Amino acid sequence: MNKLGSASEIGMRVGLGLIMSAFLGATGLVMGSAPCHAEGFRGARTQVEWLSETESIQPGKPFWTALRMKMDAGWHTYWRNPGDSGIATEIRWDMPEGFKAGEIQWPAPKRIDLEPLAVYAYEGEILLLVQITPPENLVSDETLTLKARVYWLECEVNCIPGDALLSLTLPVRPENPKADPRWAQPFQLARSQLPLIASEWRVSAETGRNYFRLRITQADPKARLGRVSFFPYSDKLIHHPARQTFRASDEGYELFVRRSNLSQGEVPALEGILVSEEGWRGPGSEKVLEVSVPAPSADDSAWRPAEESSFGALWGAFFFAFAGGLLLNLMPCVFPVISLKILHIVENARASRSRRLALGWTFTLGVLVSFWILAGALLFLRAAGQEVGWGFQLQNPAVVLALALLFFVLAINLFGFFEVGLFLTKSGAAVSGRGGFGGVFLNGVLATVVATPCTAPFMGSALGFAMTRSAPEALLVFTGLGLGMASPYLILSAFPQWVQKLPKPGAWMEQLKKILGFFLLVTAFWLAWVFQIQAGSKALAGLVLSAAILFAACFFYGRIQRRAAGSAFWVLVLFFLGAACATLPLSLQKKSEETSIMSEGGWEKFSQARLDALRSAGEPVFIDFTAAWCLTCQVNKKTALNLPEIRALFRKYGVTLLKADWTSRDPEITRALAAFGRSSVPLYVLYPRGADAQAVLLPEILTPSAVARALELNLGRKEVRE
Amino acid sequence: MKKYSMAAVIFLSAFLSAAGAQAQVATGDAAPDFTLQDTSGQSRTLSANQGSYVVLEWINHDCPFVKKHYDSGNMQKIQAEETAKGVIWYSIASSAEGKQGYHTAEEWQGLSARKQSAATAVLLDPQGSVGKLYGAQTTPHMYVINPEGKLIYQGAIDSVASANPEDIARSENYVQKALREAESGNSVSNGSTKAYGCSVKY
Numbered sequence: 047m048n049k050l051g052s053a054s055e056i057g058m059r060v061g062l063g064l065i066m067s068a069f070l071g072a073t074g075l076v077m078g079s080a081p082c083h084a085e086g087f088r089g090a091r092t093q094v095e096w097l098s099e100t101e102s103i104q105p106g107k108p109f110w111t112a113l114r115m116k117m118d119a120g121w122h123t124y125w126r127n128p129g130d131s132g133i134a135t136e137i138r139w140d141m142p143e144g145f146k147a148g149e150i151q152w153p154a155p156k157r158i159d160l161e162p163l164a165v166y167a168y169e170g171e172i173l174l175l176v177q178i179t180p181p182e183n184l185v186s187d188e189t190l191t192l193k194a195r196v197y198w199l200e201c202e203v204n205c206i207p208g209d210a211l212l213s214l215t216l217p218v219r220p221e222n223p224k225a226d227p228r229w230a231q232p233f234q235l236a237r238s239q240l241p242l243i244a245s246e247w248r249v250s251a252e253t254g255r256n257y258f259r260l261r262i263t264q265a266d267p268k269a270r271l272g273r274v275s276f277f278p279y280s281d282k283l284i285h286h287p288a289r290q291t292f293r294a295s296d297e298g299y300e301l302f303v304r305r306s307n308l309s310q311g312e313v314p315a316l317e318g319i320l321v322s323e324e325g326w327r328g329p330g331s332e333k334v335l336e337v338s339v340p341a342p343s344a345d346d347s348a349w350r351p352a353e354e355s356s357f358g359a360l361w362g363a364f365f366f367a368f369a370g371g372l373l374l375n376l377m378p379c380v381f382p383v384i385s386l387k388i389l390h391i392v393e394n395a396r397a398s399r400s401r402r403l404a405l406g407w408t409f410t411l412g413v414l415v416s417f418w419i420l421a422g423a424l425l426f427l428r429a430a431g432q433e434v435g436w437g438f439q440l441q442n443p444a445v446v447l448a449l450a451l452l453f454f455v456l457a458i459n460l461f462g463f464f465e466v467g468l469f470l471t472k473s474g475a476a477v478s479g480r481g482g483f484g485g486v487f488l489n490g491v492l493a494t495v496v497a498t499p500c501t502a503p504f505m506g507s508a509l510g511f512a513m514t515r516s517a518p519e520a521l522l523v524f525t526g527l528g529l530g531m532a533s534p535y536l537i538l539s540a541f542p543q544w545v546q547k548l549p550k551p552g553a554w555m556e557q558l559k560k561i562l563g564f565f566l567l568v569t570a571f572w573l574a575w576v577f578q579i580q581a582g583s584k585a586l587a588g589l590v591l592s593a594a595i596l597f598a599a600c601f602f603y604g605r606i607q608r609r610a611a612g613s614a615f616w617v618l619v620l621f622f623l624g625a626a627c628a629t630l631p632l633s634l635q636k637k638s639e640e641t642s643i644m645s646e647g648g649w650e651k652f653s654q655a656r657l658d659a660l661r662s663a664g665e666p667v668f669i670d671f672t673a674a675w676c677l678t679c680q681v682n683k684k685t686a687l688n689l690p691e692i693r694a695l696f697r698k699y700g701v702t703l704l705k706a707d708w709t710s711r712d713p714e715i716t717r718a719l720a721a722f723g724r725s726s727v728p729l730y731v732l733y734p735r736g737a738d739a740q741a742v743l744l745p746e747i748l749t750p751s752a753v754a755r756a757l758e759l760n761l762g763r764k765e766v767r768e
Numbered sequence: 769m770k771k772y773s774m775a776a777v778i779f780l781s782a783f784l785s786a787a788g789a790q791a792q793v794a795t796g797d798a799a800p801d802f803t804l805q806d807t808s809g810q811s812r813t814l815s816a817n818q819g820s821y822v823v824l825e826w827i828n829h830d831c832p833f834v835k836k837h838y839d840s841g842n843m844q845k846i847q848a849e850e851t852a853k854g855v856i857w858y859s860i861a862s863s864a865e866g867k868q869g870y871h872t873a874e875e876w877q878g879l880s881a882r883k884q885s886a887a888t889a890v891l892l893d894p895q896g897s898v899g900k901l902y903g904a905q906t907t908p909h910m911y912v913i914n915p916e917g918k919l920i921y922q923g924a925i926d927s928v929a930s931a932n933p934e935d936i937a938r939s940e941n942y943v944q945k946a947l948r949e950a951e952s953g954n955s956v957s958n959g960s961t962k963a964y965g966c967s968v969k970y
Contacts, residue, residue: 131906131967133833133929163905163967199832199931204868205966207832207931281962307794307903308923308960 125155144181254346263298272324371530406539412490460563464604588632795959828869862899906965923961
């Protein structure tokens with residue numbers, strides 16, 4: 047995204063516009079019907095006018111004119127390449143014999159995203175410069191009228207086509223023409239916004255299968271460059287809405303631009319403009335550079351167009367996904383489910399090898415299928431333009447509610463108040479012991495559902511990678527995650543000798559069950575806490591009520607199972623089950639306006655606008671991308687971020703602390719995460735001092751020393767220098 | 769083995785939905801199937817038209833580019849010529865409810881009659897799912913599907929990108945060109961062009 051319309055620039059233009067119109071009013075009064083005048087035209091949302099830089103025409107001598115377009119706020123007209131929709135402004139000339147018009151000199155446009163499309167357009171006021179060359183054989187003191195018909199499309203979301211017949215009346219004079227004082231400044235400003243045609247920066251390009259790579263280098267290896275975006279002259283070359291990846295490379299900088307499906311095979315050259323947010327010769331300098339470079343086909347297997355995909359090759363990603371999945375078993379929120387898995391291993395240790403293996407694979411399949419469903423849904427939603435991210439299933443209060451109740455019931459079950467599927471076990475035993483498969487499969491599913499929000503460092507990277515890749519590649523990464531997560535169970539089921547080392551079943555298992563039940567209960571409480579943040583305290587009260595009634599239903603069900611209560615008690619069980627269902631709507635009410643959790647001392651609520659403001663002021667910023675349902679985030683907060691000594695360091699370096707709370711779906715935060723190639727929390731970002739400073743990412747498991755080191759390394763030295 | 773086949777089905781459907789939603793239907797590939805209701809409430813399924821050429825036209829009568837072709841009578845003329853030859857012509861409205869170009873089925877019936885549409889049917893896609901499936905970007909955005917169900921053309925309606933009806937006379941109609949080329953057994957010389965028009969109001 048380019049940011050041509052920076053606040054100061056707009057301010058300057060508005061100011062200039064005011065001065066100009068005041069001036070125009072005054073001169074208009076004085077000059078009356080002066081020979082050189084421009085005829086304006088007011089379209090529905092756009093004012094167009096044709097201006098001449100000079101007051102007269104000298105035979106044979108080229109002079110500059112400009113089409114001035116002023117768009118109403120919120121409306122835009124289009125660049126030479128309009129992007130996915132819209133149409134470029136067009137001028138059709140109707141000039142006296144011998145007059146020639148040059149090409150329109152287009153200033154750099156702004157990219158406007160209209161999900162799922164993107165267009166290149168102008169907002170505010172622009173001048174489209176055109177050079178006119180008059181013929182040699184003009185009669186002096188004759189007054190000539192040049193005409194042009196202008197066609198444009200003005201759009202906000204909906205579009206209105208505009209057209210106007212404009213004319214320019216100028217006298218022919220033999221002497222060098224005088225500049226028209228009214229337009230000197232606008233012309234000067236417009237010229238300063240035209241693309242440079244050369245710079246110290248060298249640009250080369252290559253064509254890969256799915257991306258173009260532009261390399262931007264300079265002889266001076268220390269030269270710095272702010273974010274650069276490519277705007278092609280052809281509308282068929284690139285996939286306009288795709289994010290362009292710009293980053294430093296060994297030789298300088300590289301920019302990856304996704305190819306359009308309208309550009310196939312070889313592309314002779316890339317022509318267009320490169321817009322640098324900070325300017326090509328340092329802050330405040332020219333922002334636009336015109337490029338026309340050959341783009342030979344190149345082997346793109348080593349390209350890494352997505353940020354964060356430092357391991358590059360697909361199998362590397364698969365391996366890291368596998369390792370990430372393996373690590374997931376150790377994350378706090380998977381722990382309760384591991385215990386369920388251990389139970390199954392213990393119970394099946396004495397079964398035949400083939401049955402164990404089959405159970406192992408069933409569990410793996412359960413995990414894999416869940417990952418595939420998640421991947422499919424994620425890809426589908428992503429492609430459908432939805433703002434979703436990893437962990438999104440826990441961002442939906444209804445899902446959290448269901449999970450909390452499920453874990454609560456499972457805990458009651460482990461405490462021994464009732465048994466699950468006794469009749470299933472009985473009938474299953476008759477069918478040669480196949481009864482456990484469904485349970486094991488669901489266990490795999492459950493493990494995945496609970497595990498997903500806790501993303502280990504590997505997983506964050508793998509997901510960032512997957513989100514930027516094609517569907518099959520992303521699915522491969524998800525498969526790796528699933529296999530990694532299920533592998534310990536699979537290995538244990540495959541190697542009986544290791545299983546044999548596990549203790550023999552006995553009374554201790556009942557104790558273990560109760561201990562594990564405690565973990566499930568803790569998980570249920572944690573989910574309830576998450577739910578409270580999402581849905582509010584009234585909804586939490588509903589959840590607690592539902593849980594209590596469910597408990598009663600489970601209690602009586604268990605009594606019936608143990609024949610401690612007669613079958614008449616079924617009425618009670620059904621009554622309580624019905625009551626529990628009836629209380630659910632209480633929990634699913636819309637959250638009333640309650641206080642958010644943003645009021646923690648020292649942290650400001652994250653917004654992109656706030657971040658941009660701080661960044662452009664060069665202030666150091668630390669962003670904590672977090673969510674209540676992310677246990678790793680909570681642990682990091684307790685053990686590192688909120689420690690007094692760390693807070694003191696933040697204060698010492700004057701770091702503004704921004705907290706991006708992703709507990710509920712927040713599209714702005716989803717986008718900000720995506721900007722770092724992530725779709726999961728935690729993510730910790732430190733911007734050092736200076737508007738051009740590159741973001742530093744901290745590890746996902748924080749230690750006080752790591753945070754202190756990052757702060758001293760990135761802020762300490764500069765402080766000394768100042 | 770039920771579970772394995774279930775897994776396979778899930779994998780495949782996840783893959784397909786993801787691939788479909790990428791909106792990268794390449795010319796020459798099978799046109800993704802869909803079922804939409806027309807303005808009279810009848811379900812229309814693309815694959816039911818195998819054996820005929822099918823033209824898909826993305827439509828929004830409030831868009832100046834669509835007006836260019838309807839107010840001049842150009843679109844209706846082409847629709848009449850082609851449907852007379854047995855071509856199935858679906859105009860698809862993907863404007864979301866509340867956005868420009870969205871109308872109820874009843875309103876659409878009146879609108880199509882007023883505009884004297886000669887399309888086989890106007891199909892309603894307010895969810896935008898078919899639009900996104902095909903990657904429809906603009907109104908109009910045209911797609912031509914051959915009797916075997918393969919996409920043979922996608923892109924602009926004609927060669928002059930403008931909202932000015934006067935330009936129709938000097939432009940080459942790409943849809944009719946693709947149909948003629950395909951009917952004479954040739955491959956379509958330019959199977960995908962850049963569509964021009966207003967953005968589809970998803």
